[in-house]
Amino acid sequence: MQKYDYAKCIEISKRVRWDIDKDVIRGRPFDFSKKFLPDGISKVDRFDFLNEEQKRFLSQIQGRTYANMFGFVERFITAKILEITRDHWLDDQVALEALVRFCDEELKHQELFRRIEPMMSSRMPAGYRFLPDPNQVAAAVLKNSTWAVLGLILEIELFTQEHYKQTIEPDENLSELYKDIFLFHWKEETTHAIMDELEWPREDRKLTDAERDRAVDELIGIVADVDGILQLQSGSDVDYFLKAGGVSLRPEEIEILRSGVLKAYRWQYIFSGVEHPRYQAAIGALVSDAQAQRIRQALAPLL
Template sequence: MPIATDPLAQDSASYARCIEVSKRIRWDIDRDVIRGRHFDLASKFLPDGLSLAHELPFLTPAQRLFYGQVQGRTYANMFGMIERYIGVKMLEVGRSHGFGDQTAFEALVRLTDEELKHQELFRRIERLAAEAMPPGYRFALDGNDVAAFVLGKCSWAVLALTCHIELFSQAHYRASIEGAAGLSDLFKDVFLFHWKEESQHAILDELEWVREDATLTPAARDAAVGELIELVGGVDSLLQVQARADAAYFRDVTGIGADHREAVESNTLRAYRWQYIVSGVLEPRFQKALGALTNDAQMARMQAALGPLIAYVGDCGEPALH
């Protein structure tokens, strides 16, 4: 006869494991990550499986290298921006444990502290990228405005989006960045150390998402799915803005011909939709978590909303993470 298990005890053990790992892998920006280094523009930042640089056959090798570096700079800035809202949300979620499970409370306080450290890391990386790269780059998105938009949605939707982000960041590192040849050692180390802590954050995100789901009525959950769809649409709007800015910067620096300009912008948007939306949607762990918390009709709504984005990305799919 199987022994019954207490879900609350299981959750508390999961929070405790996250604390143990957080203590064991704790790293410092200067001592462990940057270590006095600077960016070398002879090296790639993002592998082609993320930047989709290989999808533009008219680029010279030097242009292809720079194209991936522009995207890599934005990749770091995007995570720095995203983690602003995540830190605020997890501080809010942690308060609900304040007079209850102190292990869960500590785990979420540690997560918030780590997200603040990540923000500082990515600010440092932007300054190093600005020193190395030609002038004219512009990160067109405002972190406070984005955080206000995201945090205006219900907790279920925000936690779902957060879990999606934490999971795709891990997938990108494990499947693409970690084993890629020719990448900047500094850029690779940034996302190695980021991945180490994000691995625990994804566990906590999912625990809190499930915990929030348990408080919802069927009608509230149905509304929450609608707000998650709105968040995905909002993310896509941001990607369109930054893709235009990055394509313009790339064109200005390289002087690429007018006949290729539309292709560069379209491919940049395709890469960003792949990086920040579709690769996470296709991540099996996210699909399993979302499927466990929604019914067939709600999943159909999600699929209908995501369909045009997946179609736009096209064939790059999971095998492109290399």
């Protein structure tokens, strides 16, 4: 874990603060002559039966879903972080300010992703559907223990970092606006992961062994629910790609496409976070060997 504290998070938050219109959108449209997500995230380069135009369109569909996914997960992230500020109300005011800033930034990110959806919709063929309802998903996630939800939140915050630094930032052939959205998103998310790494162990110290064991099962259940969402959304996105893109493929190619997009989504939203060294270190410090084995066994079928 990085050796930062709440005060350092406040310092970084003040320094990187940005405005949606002035800094990010700046009156620009998306460039549909370019990809949105890089191949390292979308995995479209693996579909050698698609031409370059088709791969670009598929990356734009995935990019649209990618933005919408962040918009909806930040609904329950904000709610949970706002809830745990209660522990600091009459205690550490520096921690309280850091976490309030966390919530404020996540609310802004939700607005950003709401704003860009119609911008993408206006330039893409009709028929795209984003299936998860943010409020319903948030309500379902928040029924679980704080320990389990913080475990999910840290996983999300870490794959945000991984995706931007490893694949989005180095790619010079993406839509400039799309790339900038995740540049500015990344700037503020860096401190969120740090605060997750501080809050998860703090929550863990409250639990009995039995409570922690139940929380591990809850985390496994949440990941299974996330995978259910990915199965539905990946199928919907492939259907849209085939219909809106006028793509004619052989049945075996469609099957490869369906399984490949689902595999890409599972990597994007589950494994790139779970396998992150910081995540492994964080959860490894909290769970027993037997609990860690249960988690690995639950994830194995998704691979």
